[in-house]
Amino acid sequence: xxxxxxxxxxxxxxxxxxxxxxxxxxxxxxxxxxxxxxxxxxxxxxxxxxxxxxxxxxxxxxxxxxxxxxxxxxxxxxxxxxxxxxxxxxxxxxxxxxxxxxxxxxxxxxxxxxxxxxxxxxxxxxxxxxxxxxxxxxxxxxxxxxxxxxxxxxxxxxxxxxxxxxxxxxxxxxxxxxxxxxxxxxxxxxxxxxxxxxxxxxxxxxxxxxxxxxxxxxxxxxxxxxxxxxxxxxxxxxxxxxxxxxxxxxxxxxxxxxxxxxxxxxxxxxxxxxxxxxxxxxxxxxxxxxxxxxxxxxxxxxxxxx
Amino acid sequence: xxxxxxxxxxxxxxxxxxxxxxxxxxxxxxxxxxxxxxxxxxxxxxxxxxxxxxxxxxxxxxxxxxxxxxxxxxxxxxxxxxxxxxxxxxxxxxxxxxxxxxxxxxxxxxxxxxxxxxxxxxxxxxxxxxxxxxxxxxxxxxxxxxxxxxxxxxxxxxxxxxxxxxxxxxxxxxxxxxxxxxxxxxxxxxxxxxxxxxxxxxxxxxxxxxxxxxxxxxxxxxxxxxxxxxxxxxxxxxxxxxxxxxxxxxxxxxxxxxxxxxxxxxxxxxxxxxxxxxxxxxxxxxxxxxxxxxxxxxxxxxxxxxxxxxxxxxxxxxxxxxxxxxxxxxxxxxxxxxxxxxxxxxxxxxxxxxxxxxxxxxxxxxxxxxxxxxxxxxxxxxxxxxxxxxxxxxxxxxxxxxxxxxxxxxxxxxxxxxxxxxxxxxxxxxxxxxxxxxxxxxxxxxxxxxxxxxxxxxxxxxxxxxxxxxxxxxxxxxxxxxxxxxxxxxxxxxxxxxxxxxxxxxxxxxxxxxxxxxxxxxxxxxxxxxxxxxxxx
Numbered sequence: 081x082x083x084x085x086x087x088x089x090x091x092x093x094x095x096x097x098x099x100x101x102x103x104x105x106x107x108x109x110x111x112x113x114x115x116x117x118x119x120x121x122x123x124x125x126x127x128x129x130x131x132x133x134x135x136x137x138x139x140x141x142x143x144x145x146x147x148x149x150x151x152x153x154x155x156x157x158x159x160x161x162x163x164x165x166x167x168x169x170x171x172x173x174x175x176x177x178x179x180x181x182x183x184x185x186x187x188x189x190x191x192x193x194x195x196x197x198x199x200x201x202x203x204x205x206x207x208x209x210x211x212x213x214x215x216x217x218x219x220x221x222x223x224x225x226x227x228x229x230x231x232x233x234x235x236x237x238x239x240x241x242x243x244x245x246x247x248x249x250x251x252x253x254x255x256x257x258x259x260x261x262x263x264x265x266x267x268x269x270x271x272x273x274x275x276x277x278x279x280x281x282x283x284x285x286x287x288x289x290x291x292x293x294x295x296x297x298x299x300x301x302x303x304x305x306x307x308x309x310x311x312x313x314x315x316x317x318x319x320x321x322x323x324x325x326x327x328x329x330x331x332x333x334x335x336x337x338x339x340x341x342x343x344x345x346x347x348x349x350x351x352x353x354x355x356x357x358x359x360x361x362x363x364x365x366x367x368x369x370x371x372x373x374x375x376x377x378x379x380x381x382x383x384x385x386x
Numbered sequence: 387x388x389x390x391x392x393x394x395x396x397x398x399x400x401x402x403x404x405x406x407x408x409x410x411x412x413x414x415x416x417x418x419x420x421x422x423x424x425x426x427x428x429x430x431x432x433x434x435x436x437x438x439x440x441x442x443x444x445x446x447x448x449x450x451x452x453x454x455x456x457x458x459x460x461x462x463x464x465x466x467x468x469x470x471x472x473x474x475x476x477x478x479x480x481x482x483x484x485x486x487x488x489x490x491x492x493x494x495x496x497x498x499x500x501x502x503x504x505x506x507x508x509x510x511x512x513x514x515x516x517x518x519x520x521x522x523x524x525x526x527x528x529x530x531x532x533x534x535x536x537x538x539x540x541x542x543x544x545x546x547x548x549x550x551x552x553x554x555x556x557x558x559x560x561x562x563x564x565x566x567x568x569x570x571x572x573x574x575x576x577x578x579x580x581x582x583x584x585x586x587x588x589x590x591x592x593x594x595x596x597x598x599x600x601x602x603x604x605x606x607x608x609x610x611x612x613x614x615x616x617x618x619x620x621x622x623x624x625x626x627x628x629x630x631x632x633x634x635x636x637x638x639x640x641x642x643x644x645x646x647x648x649x650x651x652x653x654x655x656x657x658x659x660x661x662x663x664x665x666x667x668x669x670x671x672x673x674x675x676x677x678x679x680x681x682x683x684x685x686x687x688x689x690x691x692x693x694x695x696x697x698x699x700x701x702x703x704x705x706x707x708x709x710x711x712x713x714x715x716x717x718x719x720x721x722x723x724x725x726x727x728x729x730x731x732x733x734x735x736x737x738x739x740x741x742x743x744x745x746x747x748x749x750x751x752x753x754x755x756x757x758x759x760x761x762x763x764x765x766x767x768x769x770x771x772x773x774x775x776x777x778x779x780x781x782x783x784x785x786x787x788x789x790x791x792x793x794x795x796x797x798x799x800x801x802x803x804x805x806x807x808x809x810x811x812x813x814x815x816x817x818x819x820x821x822x823x824x825x826x827x828x829x830x831x832x833x834x835x836x837x838x839x840x841x842x843x844x845x846x847x848x849x850x851x852x853x854x855x856x857x858x859x860x861x862x863x864x865x866x867x868x869x870x871x872x873x874x875x876x877x878x879x880x881x882x883x884x885x886x887x888x889x890x891x892x893x894x895x896x897x898x899x900x901x902x903x904x905x906x907x908x909x910x911x912x913x914x915x916x917x918x919x920x921x922x923x
Contacts, residue, residue, distance in 0.1 A: 108486065108490070111486040111489065112478055112482040113746065114482065114484050114485060114487055115483045115706075115743050115746050115747070116743055116746060117484070117487055117581075117743070118742065118794070118796075119570055119573055119793065119794065120574075120792070120794070120795070120796035121796070121820055122796060128796070131798055131799070131820070132796055132819055133796050133797070133798045135796075136741065136758055136761070136795050137760075137797050137798065139762070139765040140727070140755070140757065140761075141757070141761070160577065166576070170503065170504065171498060171503075171575075174499075178498070246497065246498075246499055248391070248392055248515070249393070249499070249520065249524055250497070251546055251547040252544065252545050253545050254497065320493055320495070320496065323494045323578055326493065326494040326578070326579075327494075327578060327579060329579075330491075330494070330578060331579050334486070334487050334581070335573075335579055341746060345746070346749050346750075349746055349749060352482045355479045357479065357480060358479070359596055360595075360597075360598075361596060363598070363707075364595055375711075376710040376711050376747070377711075
């Protein structure tokens with residue numbers, strides 16, 4: 081592939097991927113306010129979250145000041161993201177493999193971040209001794225990330241295929257995703273072992289990308305690894321693997337959402353209640369014309385049926 | 387077939403059962419309930435019932451109203467209605483109420499199966515594949531993706547995750563949606579925040595709001611009756627009032643004190659909303675509240691307006707429209723009485739329905755402060771207005787945590803403060819608090835008893851809880867030592883009543899079940915006679 085080809089492929093894949101992720105995220109954000117559906121424990125309940133308590137434990141709670149912790153939810157999520165706390169607590173049989181797998185992803189993400197720093201250092205022509213330190217860190221991150229990721233992805237693939245608890249729920253895409261991820265990690269690991277200066281090559285490649293240098297190039301097998309990775313970047317937002325985005329909403333917007341009504345919410349709720357309803361069962365009495373407000377405040381006394 | 391059940395098996399046509407339940411496959415109970423042959427088993431359906439009723443899931447029938455299509459055309463009509471319901475569940479107009487939680491739970495499950503071991507039904511059944519929380523959800527998920535999303539059929543074929551939608555699938559899915567307590571323990575376990583209980587409720591909602599299918603105890607004799615005559619018990623306002631007035635007199639005579647219950651007092655500080663089922667099945671409960679409120683000098687009232695004297699809201703279990711209708715009526719009555727606050731009675735789902743779920747429906751002057759009975763009683767007990775003698779409660783007591791009060795609202799400590807103070811032999815079950823197991827009657831199951839459904843809700847749904855209760859009292863197995871399960875929720879008490887009766891636990895282990903207010907009154911210094919009767923009245 082020529083220099084311009086790499087520019088188009090890399091930036092194109094990243095832009096398309098981010099665009100789809102943003103689109104899917106906005107689709108979640110734009111969904112209407114829902115009825116409250118919180119679930120204990122809620123970590124922002126200061127002094128109570130440890131045992132699952134909430135502000136509703138206070139006598140005449142509406143007259144009391146609510147004490148909310150800003151730190152606890154962050155600590156909770158940090159444990160959840162970095163250590164997969166939930167899986168560790170409730171599904172120990174799966175935890176080691178999924179932890180290794182996720183750590184692999186995190187380390188590779190960190191490796192790319194360091195490649196970006198290295199690229200800037202290369203452009204800035206910093207002394208080689210400084211650059212070498214960063215390249216060393218990048219190399220360790222790459223090796224450990226690819227290794228853990230490979231072990232995790234292959235391990236999960238085998239476990240999913242053999243475990244009678246998991247197997248009935250597998251589909252073609254379950255296997256495809258794990259094979260795809262294995263290819264990303266194993267190809268990276270292969271390149272790392274084959275070339276003694278993986279971190280430098282990657283950093284140089286990134287520096288040429290960000291300076292729009294037409295000389296950007298990657299020799300085989302690095303080029304193969306990059307192409308597999310870019311294809312994965314394109315595939316990722318089409319799947320449920322963007323649960324890192326969804327998880328924000330399932331926790332903050334549902335489980336922990338105990339927000340009282342404010343003026344803006346009441347305005348939105350009023351508009352929602354004015355919408356027409358067309359559920360078909362006769363007891364709903366929708367008639368395609370009546371609104372939520374109409375059908376829930378009107379008299380109802382007929383029998384059920386369709 | 388207990389193990390090896392595939393998702394595709396679910397849509398296989400024919401009237402055959404998907405799984406069979408055997409007592410010896412269920413999780414064992416401690417002695418003296420460990421001898422399977424001595425326990426009542428699952429009632430098998432008669433030949434006639436099998437011909438008349440739809441029974442293609444697990445041999446249990448929760449609803450006799452499920453129709454059988456006469457021909458292919460009629461079957462197709464059901465399929466189209468179901469697909470129409472799926473589309474409505476995904477629309478902002480028809481399902482703004484739960485659209486975001488539903489879509490997130492459909493789209494982001496990682497299929498890690500962490501939810502399985504959270505589910506008391508799955509565990510109690512001896513890990514029957516059919517009762518995995520995610521089995522039901524995944525069928526639903528695949529149907530949504532195939533029938534309600536663009537290119538769904540093609541993608542389902544390519545993905546080899548195809549579930550056929552036919553009458554068998556629809557009716558099995560209906561029944562399976564009533565094999566869940568909606569306790570949300572699985573949601574608590576899920577690392578992604580996916581909520582199988584919510585999916586189950588959305589399924590029930592589809593059946594109710596689109597096809598008009600719902601258990602008669604929840605709909606026809608539940609919310610419809612409540613909105614029409616005042617209560618699913620059938621108690622009309624004047625009958626409810628008469629009954630309670632009679633109970634006031636009866637208990638006044640028995641206890642030698644004056645008991646009176648105020649009704650429809652405009653401008654009272656508090657409107658207390660009991661469950662009318664308590665008046666009929668557990669009359670000590672409303673009487674205990676009358677004694678406590680009067681002794682503490684509280685300015686309070688009950689309402690006799692439809693349905694202000696019955697706080698239950700079965701809409702929470704199956705139907706958003708009915709949920710909103712009942713909640714709005716409750717708030718309108720409180721507004722009319724000009725009370726300062728509403729206090730939830732000892733009823734878990736009433737707490738959840740009025741305090742949080744309907745919070746965003748009760749706007750403007752309907753947004754009257756709503757308080758839990760737990761904090762209300764805690765304040766009353768520690769106010770110093772009533773004298774207590776904990777030695778009057780010398781028996782072992784354990785606490786059942788109603789899921790809707792504890793896991794769903796986070797009200798954990800007030801009831802424990804009371805019990806630790808007033809019951810010297812109080813002990814926790816394991817696990818407890820927000821990690822508790824459902825009683826098995828959650829999600830409306832406690833009031834459902836069609837055909838052989840009670841067998842299932844006792845033997846399977848309630849089994850983990852019964853096991854917990856027995857373990858909590860294992861240090862004192864002697865039936866002569868009276869033991870008390872404190873279950874501050876009408877539906878939980880009804881489920882416990884069924885469990886204790888089925889297993890003869892009162893006779894074999896000396897266990898009874900009651901509410902929290904009764905224990906408080908039993909410890910009152912000014913009540914000379916024992917208030918708790920141990921089922922001897």
